[in-house]
Amino acid sequence: MLAAGAVGTVGLVAACGSDDSGDSASTSSGSTTPTAAAPSASSSADSGSTGSNALASTSEIPVGSGKIFEDEKVVITQPTEGDFKCFSAVCTHQGCLVSKVDSDAITCTCHQSTFSLKDGSVLGGPAKSALPAADITVSGTSISLA
Missing domain, CATH: 2.102.10.10 (Rieske [2Fe-2S] iron-sulphur domain)
Structure with a gap:
């Protein structure tokens, strides 16, 4: 029962990391660190998709x-x-x-x-x-x- 609760929490933390889908679940031992890193990775990916980076x-x-x-x-x-x-x-x-x-x-x-x-x-x-x-x-x- 406790293990199921912990897995549910990991899934919740991974969901909070937005665009970092499965990767943060595998490194979830420090749940606040991957969540903090996710927005900066997301920002750089977003800037490429908006066309701001010249090809x-x-x-x-x-x-x-x-x-x-x-x-x-x-x-x-x-x-x-x-x-x-x-x-x-x-x-x-x-x-x-x-x-x-x-x-x-x-x-x-x-x-x-x-x-x-x-x-x-x-x-x-x-x-x-x-x-x-x-x-x-x-x-x-x-x-x-x-």
């Missing part, structure tokens, strides 16, 4: 080409000067990450599917579906995921 500078994305961001699994292109587009970098054929962007296309070298820099549409198979668009915000010279 790239506009000067990093060549006109008529683009750049792949593997960690974020997106590709940003600039088909014409000042027109920035963003697409998922996950190939719709079998889930490989696209690996090449040039003036002709976004290419997945796993099976040679090619996609348009302008709208992510399929230019050449075996992929049958376009790369899904992703939202970005361009503010001055900074590009952020929306």
